[in-house]
Every structure is written in C-alpha cells, then in structure tokens.
Amino acid sequence: MSAAVPEPVFNRAALEQLLGKRFFYAPAFSLYGGVAGLYDYGPPGCALQANVLDIWRKHFVLEEDMLEVDCSIMTPAEVLKTSGHVDRFSDWMCKDLKTGEIFRADHLVENVLEARLDGDKIARNAPVETKADKDDKKKKKAAKVTAVRLDDATAQTYKEILAQIDNYSGPQLGELMRTHQIKSPETGNDISEPVVFNLMFASSIGPTGQLPGFLRPETAQGQFLNFKRLLEFNNDRMPFASAQIGRSFRNEISPREGLLRVREFTMAEIEHYVDPCKKDHSRFNEVASYKLSILPAATQLQGKTELLNISVGEAVEKKIIDNQTLGYFLVRIHMFLSKIGINPDRIRFRQHMSNEMAHYACDCWDAEIHTSYGWKECVGCADRSAYDLTVHSNKTGEKLVVRERLPEPLVEEKLQPEINKKVFGPRFKKNAKAVEEHLAALDESALEELKKSHDSTGAFAVAVNGETFDITKDLVSSFEKVSITTHIREFTPNVIEPSFGIGRILYCLMEHVYWVRPEGEQRGVLSFPPVVAPTKCLLVPLSTNEAFIPVLNKVSAQLRRSGVSSKVDDSGASIGRRYARNDELGTPFGITVDFQSVQDNTITLRERDSTKQIREKIEVIVELVKEMCEGKLSWEEVRAKYPAFESQEINE
Numbered sequence: 001m002s003a004a005v006p007e008p009v010f011n012r013a014a015l016e017q018l019l020g021k022r023f024f025y026a027p028a029f030s031l032y033g034g035v036a037g038l039y040d041y042g043p044p045g046c047a048l049q050a051n052v053l054d055i056w057r058k059h060f061v062l063e064e065d066m067l068e069v070d071c072s073i074m075t076p077a078e079v080l081k082t083s084g085h086v087d088r089f090s091d092w093m094c095k096d097l098k099t100g101e102i103f104r105a106d107h108l109v110e111n112v113l114e115a116r117l118d119g120d121k122i123a124r125n126a127p128v129e130t131k132a133d134k135d136d137k138k139k140k141k142a143a144k145v146t147a148v149r150l151d152d153a154t155a156q157t158y159k160e161i162l163a164q165i166d167n168y169s170g171p172q173l174g175e176l177m178r179t180h181q182i183k184s185p186e187t188g189n190d191i192s193e194p195v196v197f198n199l200m201f202a203s204s205i206g207p208t209g210q211l212p213g214f215l216r217p218e219t220a221q222g223q224f225l226n227f228k229r230l231l232e233f234n235n236d237r238m239p240f241a242s243a244q245i246g247r248s249f250r251n252e253i254s255p256r257e258g259l260l261r262v263r264e265f266t267m268a269e270i271e272h273y274v275d276p277c278k279k280d281h282s283r284f285n286e287v288a289s290y291k292l293s294i295l296p297a298a299t300q301l302q303g304k305t306e307l308l309n310i311s312v313g314e315a316v317e318k319k320i321i322d323n324q325t326l327g328y329f330l331v332r333i334h335m336f337l338s339k340i341g342i343n344p345d346r347i348r349f350r351q352h353m354s355n356e357m358a359h360y361a362c363d364c365w366d367a368e369i370h371t372s373y374g375w376k377e378c379v380g381c382a383d384r385s386a387y388d389l390t391v392h393s394n395k396t397g398e399k400l401v402v403r404e405r406l407p408e409p410l411v412e413e414k415l416q417p418e419i420n421k422k423v424f425g426p427r428f429k430k431n432a433k434a435v436e437e438h439l440a441a442l443d444e445s446a447l448e449e450l451k452k453s454h455d456s457t458g459a460f461a462v463a464v465n466g467e468t469f470d471i472t473k474d475l476v477s478s479f480e481k482v483s484i485t486t487h488i489r490e491f492t493p494n495v496i497e498p499s500f501g502i503g504r505i506l507y508c509l510m511e512h513v514y515w516v517r518p519e520g521e522q523r524g525v526l527s528f529p530p531v532v533a534p535t536k537c538l539l540v541p542l543s544t545n546e547a548f549i550p551v552l553n554k555v556s557a558q559l560r561r562s563g564v565s566s567k568v569d570d571s572g573a574s575i576g577r578r579y580a581r582n583d584e585l586g587t588p589f590g591i592t593v594d595f596q597s598v599q600d601n602t603i604t605l606r607e608r609d610s611t612k613q614i615r616e617k618i619e620v621i622v623e624l625v626k627e628m629c630e631g632k633l634s635w636e637e638v639r640a641k642y643p644a645f646e647s648q649e650i651n652e
C-alpha cells in the first residue's frame, strides 16, 4: 500500500506574487497610492478575460440564440428609483466608535465568530478546517485568532449563526453584536449600530447638474428597458433571452480579497423571459440527469452546510429547485465553469434564504466556488418574477407585456359596472377617465365586493391616484354579468437571470489552476485549459543562431494563419528557464526550433503540465496545436498517436 501523500498547502501569497510579477492584474492608480477595490488588468489578464468571455458568448449567446445588447452605463436616477435600487440596493455598515474604522456589519460578525471558532479548535487541538484562512494574515489581524476554548453550546450557536449569516437584517446584526460581545477587532472598542449604506455611485448628467444619475450597479436594467424592442426583434416569439457583457459599479463598504470584491467589475448577464404559467424548458431533458451539489435554504436554516448531490431532474421534481428553466440554467452555469477550468468538485449551488434575497427576486441560487477564502458567490441565478417589467411599466405607462393569440377563444362571464357617462364625466371631470379605467381593470373578486356594497348601500368608493371617489347609483346604475370573448392573452413575462461576475470567476480560476512544480526551483505553473490560456504557444529557438530565424518565421506565420496566439522568446536564457517563465503565464504549448528543424522541417512540441514532447513536421504540429486550442483534441490523444521525443539538449 502506498503511503498517503500529504496535500500541498495552497500558498496564496506565492500565487499573488506570481500574478503581480507577470502582470495579470495590479492595483489601479498605484503611483498615487492606489484606491481600494480598483484594479487594472495587464496583458495576460486581458487575454484571459477575453478568452473567457469568448467562451461565455459561444456557450450562452450562440448556443441559446440570445439577443445581445450593449446598453448605457450612466443611468438616470429615475430608472433606478423605479427599479428599487435607490431605496434598497444597500448593505449594513457599522463603525468603531473611537477610531471611526468602517466595517460591513455581516462581514464583521462573520469574521469574529469564525475566528473564535478557529481559536476554539486550536485550544482543543483540533485541526482548523481552512488552512489557507489561517495563513491569511489580514484576516487574523481583522478578527484576532486566539486559542480560547468555547463551551459546546456557544460553539454550536456560532455555527448556526454562520450557516445563515446572509439572512440577517441590520437590526438583527446589531442584536448579534450585543449578545455576543462583538467589538472592533483591532482596538476592542465598541461598535455603532449598523446603518444602511447605498452601494451606488451617484453622479449627475449634463452641465446643469439637474439630472441626477448613477453608474449602473448591474447590467440588467438596460435590458429590461429594451424589452419591447427585443420582443419585436424576436418576432414576438417567447421564450427568449437577452444578454449583456459590461462594466458595473458598486461602492463596496470595505473591498478586500483582491478581485473577489471590487468597486468596478465586468458582469455578463442573461435575462431569460418566460411565460409565468410555463416555466418548463424545451431542452430540460438534455440536462435532467446532470448532477449538482446543492445547499438548499432549508438546510441552512437548520444551521447546517451539508451538500446534497442530486440530479437536476430530481431536484426540480421535488420542488427543491422551483422550475425547469432555473434548473436548466444551473446546469449550463456548471458546464460553463467546468469548461473554462474551474474544478467541478469545488462548485456548489446555494439557495438564498428569504431575507437574503434581493428586493426583486422570488427564488435565487448562487453558484459558489471554493477558494482559499472559503466559498465565494460567482454567479447569481435569480428568478426575478415579473418585478422589473411591472415596475417600469407602471411608472412609464408603457405596456411591457407579451400578447399571445389563444388557440381557442376564451369566453368568460364577467361583472361589468353600468356607467352613466352623462353624469360620470361632468362629476369627476379630469379624473373621469382614470376612475373609469380603474373600474375596467378590476378583477372579478374586487368587482364582487363593489357590487355587494352597491346592492346594500346604493354606493361604493374607489381610491385612484391617492384620492377617494364615491360612486353613487346615479353614476353606476347596476353591475351586470356579461359574456366576454378574448382572442388574445396578455401577460407580463417572468425573468430568470443568471448573472456572472467575471473578475471573481477569473480569480477563482487562477487559484484552481495554480500549482508548484515540485522539482528543481519549485516554480509556479498556471494550468489553464488551452481554450482560455492567455497565449497558446511559446516559440523558442535553441539558441540565438541566425539559422533558426527562417523556420521561426515560418512557424509563426502558420500559427497566426490558424488563429493561434504565440510569442517568440529568443532571449539568451536557457530553454528550461524560458519554459518556466511561460509556465507562470499558463502557456500550454512550447515549440522548439533546433538544428534538425532547419534540415528536415520538423519541430518539437512540449506540453506545459507533463513537460512531455513530441517531434513532427511543422504543418502537423500547427494543426495539432490549433485543434487542442479549440478544445477538439486533448494532449493525451496526441500523445497516444505520436511517439514521445526526448532530446538531450532540450531536456529541462
């Protein structure tokens, strides 16, 4: 039996150093001291993002025939007032009462309780679960891990609070702080009551400053406001989806954890419009047997975090996941994340608890990815019901509905108030039309109520635009049952919204593909799948000998023609060192040009993870690299077909 190999401890500091050194990303404005939560991407970061977005477009927009839009970022305040963001897009903030240091209230409670549980484990000599968290000096500083033993009941209470930390309101968080003596971690000072803090960046549009606006906090609103045009563009066919990739802005209370919580970030969002009575999905059978690890709200409310591994078909059947469309998208999200290189075993779907749900959502599942910071939400998948279209329609008076011809006309018996127009108009003057429309829009049960009052007292009252109108028998003489035939069904669609934070996904990906080659100088490697790797191929001449230049140019040109990005490294460094540099950039393939290449038109191809090589004609190698970069062929398949070639000179 072989001895168990200890799992290498993930070294976040080393990864961050690598990402900074190779300029994947860096703090923005650092020459001026930098601003928390703002980052710039360098060349490999940009290329990686572009490749991930390209896959996103193919996986969602192309595969599902979505309608892509690119809407304005600057948004008039009125729009975001209507959508509810001005009043409710906020987090709870509290302050150290002496130093004025600011905390996000839920994060403070979470960090302090987690640190106490870690301290308890240390005191009991039990292993602390997340090694990386222990290594996180910032967190230690923020929440002081000290080895203090807790009694069992307290430890259990803390675990239960943490399992539903996202479910507390501000006053509840304040209560938790008092009950559990939560102080400012650095100073031990008292903390203020949590107050609400709106996360949007306010601005004003135009030189007068009279039109207030905000930088959008999500890309969704632009899509909703174009609903009518999009439906028409889609020839009035339902269901359909719009999609948008673009920047969003949130003035986060305390941005931390690098790219995971920033103040400006790229989102990729889908708004899938469905008939509220038909939330089935035509392609659900393709994914029904696909298994997901899920954490339902009910489990969290019991203070537990055990995952349920279940096929999406069964989860929908048991109503754990509300409907087929939501289930379908959860699977598609899982497939996308796996395709770009996220470890599928480190993805879970967590259902929101009722308090946690955004103001517009009626069911929501987050795709969370496991990182050294713990589980992090990277994709939110919410059922926004008819919320957004309804509020924008009410505000603007524009109908944002689908009109569907019924297969059979619908004949219904309906109550109808008999209005005496001759009296109605002169009595209510400018309000007459609004009152009449109000009566016409009432449903059957509301009309029944009015009829009861009319029958017994001879009058009834209605409230329209904040004013009450008494309607007496001279205005409405009676309520009669009439038969109404409808040919058209009109409804406001519901919206299922998968919403991706691209920066968070990129960071998780970089953690998942990072490892250190145990041999030699223990260099870092980023094992990006070829499809997403920033650069696909490194070209290295054996030396600076001029004889290699024509072959190099030929290979470069052929790779370019095949759409494969490549880079020549003709520095004087050893081949091994040049490859190591590119391992850090995640370049999956390396081509070496040597003296034999000059003679027989063959080159060697080295694969990054195995460091194994094959030798073949230039044309063959270029075609193989192209196919591997397109995800059509794997290195294992290539290796099975071509014998390995190990040259003395280019061994690393």
Ligand SMILES: Nc1ncnc2c1ncn2[C@@H]1O[C@H](COP(=O)(O)OP(=O)(O)OP(=O)(O)O)[C@@H](O)[C@H]1O
Residues within 6 Å of the ligand: 250, 252, 259, 260, 261, 262, 263, 265, 267, 377, 378, 379, 380, 499, 500, 501, 502, 503, 504, 505
């Ligand atoms: N401050 C941020 N920095 C980076 N990405 C973010 C940030 N806020 C949200 N996102 C990304 O946008 C996606 C959709 O946004 P959503 O409004 O659902 O996030 P959220 O629930 O507000 O996130 P959180 O609870 O972490 O603040 C998230 O899944 C995440 O990937």
